[in-house]
Amino acid sequence: MPSPGYRREMPQRYRLEAAKCKKCGKVSFPPRLVCSGCGSREFDKTKLSDNGKIVTYTTIRVAPAQFTTQVPYSIAIVEVDNGVRITTQVVDCKPEDLEIGKKVKLVFRKLYSEGHTGIICYGYKAILI
Amino acid sequence: MREVAVIGCGMTKFGELWKKSLRDIFVEAALKAIDDAGVDHIESMYVGSMTPGLFVGQEHIGALMADYLGVAPIPAVRVESACCSGGMALRLGFFEIASGYSDLVLVGGVEKMTDGADVTYALASAADQDYEVYHGITFPGLYAMIAKAHMHHYGTTRKQLAAVSVKNHYNGSFNPNAQFPKEVTIDQVINATLVADPLTVLDSSPVSDGAACAILVSMDLAKKLNKPVIKILGSGAATDALALHTREDITTLKAVKDSAESAYKMAGIKPSDVSFAEVHDCFSIAEICIIEELGFVKKGQGGPFTEKGNTSLEGKIPVNPSGGLKSKGHPVGATGIAQVVEVVEQLKGNAGKRQVKNAKIGLAQNMGGSGASSVTHIFQI
Numbered sequence: 001m002p003s004p005g006y007r008r009e010m011p012q013r014y015r016l017e018a019a020k021c022k023k024c025g026k027v028s029f030p031p032r033l034v035c036s037g038c039g040s041r042e043f044d045k046t047k048l049s050d051n052g053k054i055v056t057y058t059t060i061r062v063a064p065a066q067f068t069t070q071v072p073y074s075i076a077i078v079e080v081d082n083g084v085r086i087t088t089q090v091v092d093c094k095p096e097d098l099e100i101g102k103k104v105k106l107v108f109r110k111l112y113s114e115g116h117t118g119i120i121c122y123g124y125k126a127i128l129i
Numbered sequence: 130m131r132e133v134a135v136i137g138c139g140m141t142k143f144g145e146l147w148k149k150s151l152r153d154i155f156v157e158a159a160l161k162a163i164d165d166a167g168v169d170h171i172e173s174m175y176v177g178s179m180t181p182g183l184f185v186g187q188e189h190i191g192a193l194m195a196d197y198l199g200v201a202p203i204p205a206v207r208v209e210s211a212c213c214s215g216g217m218a219l220r221l222g223f224f225e226i227a228s229g230y231s232d233l234v235l236v237g238g239v240e241k242m243t244d245g246a247d248v249t250y251a252l253a254s255a256a257d258q259d260y261e262v263y264h265g266i267t268f269p270g271l272y273a274m275i276a277k278a279h280m281h282h283y284g285t286t287r288k289q290l291a292a293v294s295v296k297n298h299y300n301g302s303f304n305p306n307a308q309f310p311k312e313v314t315i316d317q318v319i320n321a322t323l324v325a326d327p328l329t330v331l332d333s334s335p336v337s338d339g340a341a342c343a344i345l346v347s348m349d350l351a352k353k354l355n356k357p358v359i360k361i362l363g364s365g366a367a368t369d370a371l372a373l374h375t376r377e378d379i380t381t382l383k384a385v386k387d388s389a390e391s392a393y394k395m396a397g398i399k400p401s402d403v404s405f406a407e408v409h410d411c412f413s414i415a416e417i418c419i420i421e422e423l424g425f426v427k428k429g430q431g432g433p434f435t436e437k438g439n440t441s442l443e444g445k446i447p448v449n450p451s452g453g454l455k456s457k458g459h460p461v462g463a464t465g466i467a468q469v470v471e472v473v474e475q476l477k478g479n480a481g482k483r484q485v486k487n488a489k490i491g492l493a494q495n496m497g498g499s500g501a502s503s504v505t506h507i508f509q510i
């Protein structure tokens with residue numbers, strides 16, 4: 001993840017900023033230029049709810065280089081209250097604590113350090129509630 | 130559109146081919162295909178490859194392969210759609226001939242994955258970098274999440290997933306080009322090292338080097354060449370959201386379903402007309418979902434259908450007689466064309482101990498990423 005890209009994604013990763021279609025109301029996260037629901041190109045800025053539930057999950061035991069020090073770690077697809085789904089780690093729990101349908105809350109955390117420069121990459125993770 | 134036929138095929142053995150370079154393995158497969166077809170030239174070339182840039186630092190391989198195959202200055206281009214780069218190369222070659230522009234086209238696929246690159250990272254580039262990979266997801270992880278959801282919604286069992294690997298390794302044990310031509314048991318699959326729960330290393334296709342090529346010709350030319358003619362009845366391709374979490378239903382590979390429906394429509398056949406299929410079993414769960422999307426079994430019933438032996442060599446609809454990606458190996462860009470090699474062998478009745486009886490119509494389904502792109506072809510002897 002090169003740094004300009006990281007900076008650019010901050011509104012989503014730090015503040016869960018999303019786009020709500022002015023025509024059909026569908027919320028896109030991350031924001032898009034064309035609504036995947038109706039094709040409209042006009043949006044209002046909105047924010048995702050930080051409450052959600054687990055749609056499906058797994059525990060990663062073989063990870064790419066930047067995550068190898070974290071294995072095993074759990075990842076889930078989480079549906080937040082306004083119907084949007086995201087992929088996120090589920091932390092502060094054991095892999096066996098996860099279940100489909102369990103409620104979670106999104107929190108702001110460190111994800112990993114970037115390459116040789118060591119820049120810390122932040123973003124959302126989920127915790128069980 | 131003109132009718133298009135396959136008149137020659139070739140592939141390298143799949144595996145850890147440390148003594149051979151990316152260009153060597155492609156040229157080896159291309160020469161086999163050219164010799165098999167008995168042609169003295171080709172008019173153009175499509176080379177499927179997912180990410181030679183990340184695996185060995187080499188891009189621009191259309192021109193590279195044309196040079197080393199000794200066919201420059203013909204047009205040659207690399208085609209990329211993640212793990213279905215090979216199948217998409219075939220589709221482009223098919224249209225070039227169907228359109229009437231060319232009579233003789235080489236379509237191929239190649240990947241060199243064992244030269245030391247971070248394979249997990251390279252493969253993950255087929256997922257959404259910013260919103261999946263950034264959070265630590267991997268390909269086994271994505272398919273593991275599909276598996277968990279399939280098990281939850283349809284009651285698919287751990288044993289049913291393992292049955293896919295057991296069946297494909299049995300078939301692959303008869304394939305001289307397979308990377309792992311040996312049988313495995315249900316217990317071995319279930320108790321192997323976990324990669325992403327519930328999937329173990331024996332639910333997963335291996336990391337492989339390899340190449341495969343096919344020679345396509347117009348039907349008019351095929352008739353003059355006096356060779357067994359395998360006709361391409363249908364070609365279908367489709368896309369879906371790149372990020373798994375964006376899809377309406379996690380257990381449905383919609384691009385597979387859409388690509389199959391267009392291929393069936395072009396071919397004018399229905400799923401029950403298919404004699405056997407080569408499908409993209411990158412993970413055991415993938416084959417279960419795919420046979421549902423292809424219409425061989427009702428949605429959700431892929432697990433029990435497989436466990437009862439319906440997809441075995443002697444079953445109702447044999448799936449992956451070659452051993453599939455699981456046993457044969459999965460050099461990602463080559464896989465879609467290696468499926469064609471198997472379909473052609475089967476239709477000609479040359480598949481030896483893994484021969485499917487009464488093989489008249491064969492289907493090849495190849496997909497990219499967690500199913501965001503898929504291409505399906507239907508062949509007939």
Ligand SMILES: [Zn+2]
Pocket residue numbers: 021022023024025026035036037038039040
């Ligand atoms: Zn809309």
